[in-house]
Amino acid sequence: MLETLKAIAKEAGEVIMTMYERRDYKTSEKHDDSPVTTADIIASELIEDRLKQHFPHIPVLSEESDHENYNERRKWSSYFLIDPIDGTQEFIARSGDFAVNIAYVSNNEPEMGVIFWPVGEAIYYAEKGRGAYKEDAVERQKISVRQLQNPESDPLIIAISRRQAREPVLSRMQTQRDIQPLPTGSCSLKSCFIAEGKADCFLRLGPTGEWDTAASQVIVSEAGGRIVNENFEPITYNRTVSLLNPNFLVLGDQNVPWEEVFIARRPRFR
Structure with a gap:
């Protein structure tokens, strides 16, 4: 197949x-x-x-x-x-x-x-x-994803869109470490670049569909990374009426403390 x-x-x-x-x-x-x-x-x-x-x-x-x-x-x-x-x-x-x-x-x-x-x-x-x-x-x-020599402090390469403003993405990063942008295009190519070690991470804010992440998820996971929603939870497929994705993260080296790098969006309860 x-x-x-x-x-x-x-x-x-x-x-x-x-x-x-x-x-x-x-x-x-x-x-x-x-x-x-x-x-x-x-x-x-x-x-x-x-x-x-x-x-x-x-x-x-x-x-x-x-x-x-x-x-x-x-x-x-x-x-x-x-x-x-x-x-x-x-x-x-x-x-x-x-x-x-x-x-x-x-x-x-x-x-x-x-x-x-x-x-x-x-x-x-x-x-x-x-x-x-x-x-x-x-x-x-x-x-495979890029393995950092020092996952807690080495500079991070973030794949970032050419078509969207950078500030909303960069404002979600809470780390003091050096961040190096890698401008590129489609969601799937950003994910592939992370899978082959050209970049370390990618945050997608805004509407996407399940078709935007499904192929990427297998490739990134098999390369040693993962794709999760902005609460660091797994992305799901065909489990709801809507086919839209939440905002999501593509993360490379799993030794990086990613929850210290990106600000999670936890649900608010009244």
């Missing part, structure tokens, strides 16, 4: 790149005012079609397709969760920092994750219990 998912992600990425290079796409807004392009739609249709060909009995849930009613979804023991272009704003802005995300979720837990970065010609992937890997034009290598 994993090899098939990799091949599908690459095929979708090639179609996306053709439209990207030719500027052969149209842009509109969804009901939540977020942008969507014809490239998102075409890639989503391609991925869904290929998945149904290879795995006809497994449901598919895409950001860009109609979402099944929760009364139906809650019956699924497994399903594919996809984001055909994670980083649509980056695609439109032509930064190159966008990716194809495909995850296989079983019993409400991501089991396989594939993230293809078309512009970087690199694919990241993982299967639960089998490690995380990166393949590019040169090599295939096992990846």
Whole structure:
């Protein structure tokens, strides 16, 4: 299954790149005012079609397709969760920092994750219990989060958005240690950079969907990191009517005292 998912992600990425290079796409807004392009739609249709060909009995849930009613979804023991272009704003802005995300979720837990970065010609992937890997034009290598020599005091590299203000993120950091920003694009690429040791952490504030984290969660976890909500609790999948994520953290080296680095948002009780 994993090899098939990799091949599908690459095929979708090639179609996306053709439209990207030719500027052969149209842009509109969804009901939540977020942008969507014809490239998102075409890639989503391609991925869904290929998945149904290879795995006809497994449901598919895409950001860009109609979402099944929760009364139906809650019956699924497994399903594919996809984001055909994670980083649509980056695609439109032509930064190159966008990716194809495909995850296989079983019993409400991501089991396989594939993230293809078309512009970087690199694919990241993982299967639960089998490690995380990166393949590019040169090599295939096992990846892992950066291990700090002194987890309590070494400078931290934080992956941070090019499109959003930095202050809300940096204001949630309560550490006195040196913080080095690494500007980049989509959520999934930030997560992959943490998984391969280019960055140490990432805080996402604002709306995202479960398709934004599912593939990343497998890759980051298998690389030695974790993805949690802002209360340092696990992210859940297909357990509620809403498919929206809470604010979340992607954390590398688990020897870092992360709860001393980021200010948690604990629920308030009256």
